[in-house]
Amino acid sequence: TVNGVKLWDDILETAKFGGTPKGGIKRLALTEEDRQVRDWFVRTCEALGCTVSHDSMGNQFARRPGTEDTLPPITMGSHLDTQPTGGKFDGIVGVLGGLAVLRALQETGRETRHPIELINWTNEEGSRFSPAMLSSGVFAGVFTEQEALDTKDREGVRLGDALEGIGYRGAEVCGAHPVAAYFELHIEQGPILEVEHKTIGIVTGVQGMRWYEVTLTGRDSHAGSTPMRLRADALVTAARMIDAVQTIALEHGPDAVGTVGLIENRPNSRNVVPGEVFFTVDFRDPDDSIVQKMEDAFYAQASELAEKAGLTLDIARVWDTPAVQFDPECVASVTRAADTLGYPARRIVSGAGHDATYMAQVAPTAMIFVPCAGGLSHNEEESAEPDDVTAGANVLLRAVLETDMR
Amino acid sequence: TVNGVKLWDDILETAKFGGTPKGGIKRLALTEEDRQVRDWFVRTCEALGCTVSHDSMGNQFARRPGTEDTLPPITMGSHLDTQPTGGKFDGIVGVLGGLAVLRALQETGRETRHPIELINWTNEEGSRFSPAMLSSGVFAGVFTEQEALDTKDREGVRLGDALEGIGYRGAEVCGAHPVAAYFELHIEQGPILEVEHKTIGIVTGVQGMRWYEVTLTGRDSHAGSTPMRLRADALVTAARMIDAVQTIALEHGPDAVGTVGLIENRPNSRNVVPGEVFFTVDFRDPDDSIVQKMEDAFYAQASELAEKAGLTLDIARVWDTPAVQFDPECVASVTRAADTLGYPARRIVSGAGHDATYMAQVAPTAMIFVPCAGGLSHNEEESAEPDDVTAGANVLLRAVLETDMR
Numbered sequence: 075t076v077n078g079v080k081l082w083d084d085i086l087e088t089a090k091f092g093g094t095p096k097g098g099i100k101r102l103a104l105t106e107e108d109r110q111v112r113d114w115f116v117r118t119c120e121a122l123g124c125t126v127s128h129d130s131m132g133n134q135f136a137r138r139p140g141t142e143d144t145l146p147p148i149t150m151g152s153h154l155d156t157q158p159t160g161g162k163f164d165g166i167v168g169v170l171g172g173l174a175v176l177r178a179l180q181e182t183g184r185e186t187r188h189p190i191e192l193i194n195w196t197n198e199e200g201s202r203f204s205p206a207m208l209s210s211g212v213f214a215g216v217f218t219e220q221e222a223l224d225t226k227d228r229e230g231v232r233l234g235d236a237l238e239g240i241g242y243r244g245a246e247v248c249g250a251h252p253v254a255a256y257f258e259l260h261i262e263q264g265p266i267l268e269v270e271h272k273t274i275g276i277v278t279g280v281q282g283m284r285w286y287e288v289t290l291t292g293r294d295s296h297a298g299s300t301p302m303r304l305r306a307d308a309l310v311t312a313a314r315m316i317d318a319v320q321t322i323a324l325e326h327g328p329d330a331v332g333t334v335g336l337i338e339n340r341p342n343s344r345n346v347v348p349g350e351v352f353f354t355v356d357f358r359d360p361d362d363s364i365v366q367k368m369e370d371a372f373y374a375q376a377s378e379l380a381e382k383a384g385l386t387l388d389i390a391r392v393w394d395t396p397a398v399q400f401d402p403e404c405v406a407s408v409t410r411a412a413d414t415l416g417y418p419a420r421r422i423v424s425g426a427g428h429d430a431t432y433m434a435q436v437a438p439t440a441m442i443f444v445p446c447a448g449g450l451s452h453n454e455e456e457s458a459e460p461d462d463v464t465a466g467a468n469v470l471l472r473a474v475l476e477t478d479m480r
Numbered sequence: 481t482v483n484g485v486k487l488w489d490d491i492l493e494t495a496k497f498g499g500t501p502k503g504g505i506k507r508l509a510l511t512e513e514d515r516q517v518r519d520w521f522v523r524t525c526e527a528l529g530c531t532v533s534h535d536s537m538g539n540q541f542a543r544r545p546g547t548e549d550t551l552p553p554i555t556m557g558s559h560l561d562t563q564p565t566g567g568k569f570d571g572i573v574g575v576l577g578g579l580a581v582l583r584a585l586q587e588t589g590r591e592t593r594h595p596i597e598l599i600n601w602t603n604e605e606g607s608r609f610s611p612a613m614l615s616s617g618v619f620a621g622v623f624t625e626q627e628a629l630d631t632k633d634r635e636g637v638r639l640g641d642a643l644e645g646i647g648y649r650g651a652e653v654c655g656a657h658p659v660a661a662y663f664e665l666h667i668e669q670g671p672i673l674e675v676e677h678k679t680i681g682i683v684t685g686v687q688g689m690r691w692y693e694v695t696l697t698g699r700d701s702h703a704g705s706t707p708m709r710l711r712a713d714a715l716v717t718a719a720r721m722i723d724a725v726q727t728i729a730l731e732h733g734p735d736a737v738g739t740v741g742l743i744e745n746r747p748n749s750r751n752v753v754p755g756e757v758f759f760t761v762d763f764r765d766p767d768d769s770i771v772q773k774m775e776d777a778f779y780a781q782a783s784e785l786a787e788k789a790g791l792t793l794d795i796a797r798v799w800d801t802p803a804v805q806f807d808p809e810c811v812a813s814v815t816r817a818a819d820t821l822g823y824p825a826r827r828i829v830s831g832a833g834h835d836a837t838y839m840a841q842v843a844p845t846a847m848i849f850v851p852c853a854g855g856l857s858h859n860e861e862e863s864a865e866p867d868d869v870t871a872g873a874n875v876l877l878r879a880v881l882e883t884d885m886r
């Protein structure tokens with residue numbers, strides 16, 4: 075089993091890189107804070123005797139050799155980037171839990187046939203650079219490296235430039251790395267495990283998700299002297315579309331969700347009728363056909379609203395990640411590990427996207443969830459119990475070792 | 481009469497300070513661009529033989545002596561700051577039209593009993609620092625100088641610091657300056673004069689206006705894994721309030737207007753259910769009791785919407801400027817001037833606030849409007865005809881001279 079105290083210490087220690095007054099973390103991908111935690115990852119893994127490298131997307135790999143070192147590695151991983159007001163656990167538990175596994179192997183002198191690798195994926199959150207899971211997506215061939223490098227943040231900074239700026243653009247081509255299997259430990263980010271008093275979620279797959287970018291164009295005008303009937307107010311119509319996104323999600327069954335998370339209003343001045351609004355939409359459901367139905371409903375309602383208001387509407391679907399089923403063998407390894415260790419467990423479908431979503435396309439993959447308080451995530455108050463995090467890392471260790479012996 | 485060609489040249493020349501690719505101006509109050517145009521104002525007025533000073537709020541005064549130089553000055557003025565996507569005429573026509581008047585007096589060697597002064601008011605737009613007409617408000621005693629200096633922009637920069645930063649905090653206490661009368665030339669910023677083919681609007685007053693700041697607090701959470709029923713989405717409820725602002729304005733008669741011009745969403749990330757939204761509301765009507773009714777309706781609906789969604793609501797009225805009637809004598813001077821010059825004219829109430837709104841509290845005041853294309857203002861495409869602008873300045877000249885002889 076892993077050293078849970080050391081694992082918790084690592085969580086608290088790395089939380090300093092981008093730590094916020096409210097106890098959360100602001101460590102957007104490829105910022106100075108991200109560089110700091112990456113440097114820490116290199117130092118710490120090297121101290122455990124691992125070789126650490128990074129590829130052309132900045133994905134970091136810490137490698138512990140195997141006795142049959144030409145076998146492809148069994149990998150563990152997640153991400154160390156966070157939301158602008160993120161917590162201390164989302165992604166971090168997966169990387170530091172993997173580190174705890176490496177430490178356990180090292181300290182007990184345990185040999186494995188396969189090399190064991192721990193991966194820190196670049197830009198998983200999708201907050202600074204859209205979409206999410208961008209670099210595991212390049213790794214899996216879902217996006218080309220070029221389009222990923224050319225992705226710009228909302229300030230217009232190119233991902234490739236930000237990556238070079240922090241010194242993490244490597245020579246190894248992203249995706250060239252062989253992988254025998256991939257396991258990702260993560261907090262659930264939802265309420266189910268906590269409510270049902272389960273320590274371990276055996277993740278069978280990830281729901282389908284799509285992202286959209288909407289631009290509504292009207293006409294800037296004076297808020298005092300422009301009569302209501304002469305306005306082309308982009309914000310009022312955007313507001314109706316935001317309302318529609320919620321209504322659509324509520325109308326499509328208990329699992330469907332719909333969110334407008336980002337909005338930019340122009341010129342954003344108190345006494346100017348807004349002439350242009352940009353906002354994003356996120357629709358998800360475990361059933362891809364329901365995601366499609368929500369998309370259809372939104373496109374129809376948005377067109378109607380824009381037309382009625384005399385505004386120009388531009389909608390683009392910028393991300394489409396169909397529902398994923400994880401590898402039955404890997405899921406079975408997780409199930410047996412939880413069972414052997416005696417942790418209460420249940421099968422669960424992930425509501426959030428994870429790097430495992432894309433890794434499942436190129437390697438046998440599974441995930442392990444642990445509970446988080448109130449199901450709260452993407453929030454500075456995100457929290458998890460040390461014992462649960464340790465339990466998750468123990469399951470990860472056992473699943474990796476079982477896979478190595480297969 | 482004034483030199484219309486030189487006046488138009490001045491408009492084009494100063495449009496370079498903060499000029500945008502789309503032909504508009506971005507010259508927010510107390511920025512480097514504002515400093516540049518202020519320096520130009522000093523140079524140009526001094527070249528006409530005026531003495532130029534500025535007070536403790538950075539309001540600039542260009543003075544042409546009178547034959548009875550101890551009399552209080554007859555003043556003209558407006559502002560040189562703009563919206564983030566402002567045009568070349570809003571405010572600017574009033575300052576440069578006043579400059580054309582000074583030039584006409586100077587070039588013809590015309591003597592006046594009173595000194596004649598031209599004023600450039602600080603932060604009229606209310607876009608960088610809220611509220612609008614802040615420094616004419618201090619001049620008129622509506623705001624204290626201290627509260628104005630302590631006003632912060634959305635980035636947290638203090639007005640007083642920005643003012644010192646560009647070197648325009650003067651020693652003369654704002655408001656200590658005597659004023660015999662105040663005339664302000666401005667574009668209409670609405671469609672009436674153009675539609676009715678009038679060259680001159682004889683402004684009889686300004687409608688009532690109020691600004692509000694609204695903060696809605698819910699809870700950041702994950703857009704993928706947080707079921708709809710467990711959300712406290714501040715943006716969805718803000719959207720309903722934005723819709724309500726429009727509906728309320730439409731329900732309160734043909735003159736009522738209601739606008740949400742500024743919105744800030746937090747954390748503003750595509751896959752985070754928004755936990756906090758800040759937005760502003762602007763309600764106006766020529767009848768103050770209608771403004772009150774709109775306020776009552778908004779407070780009631782906003783409370784209900786927030787309560788239904790389980791969100792915390794904070795609303796503050798941050799600006800209240802009741803409707804203003806201008807001085808009958810000054811309005812009569814404008815009327816006679818337009819009449820004598822043979823310009824088609826009509827009486828009109830201003831939908832926009834102007835520094836004249838506050839000056840009317842401390843001096844006999846009136847305004848002159850000229851048409852702008854399509855009634856469009858607070859837009860980079862704002863435009864006005866050279867002949868109309870010249871006509872406005874001619875009316876200004878005549879009204880000032882008539883007042884001087886009274």
Ligand SMILES: NC(=O)NCCC(=O)O
Nearest residue numbers: 198199206426427704751
């Ligand atoms: N795990 C996680 O929060 N990933 C971000 C991608 C998503 O939006 O689901």
Ligand SMILES: NC(=O)NCCC(=O)O
Nearest residue numbers: 298345604605612832833
């Ligand atoms: N004239 C003008 O646009 N002033 C800004 C103040 C207002 O919002 O009316």
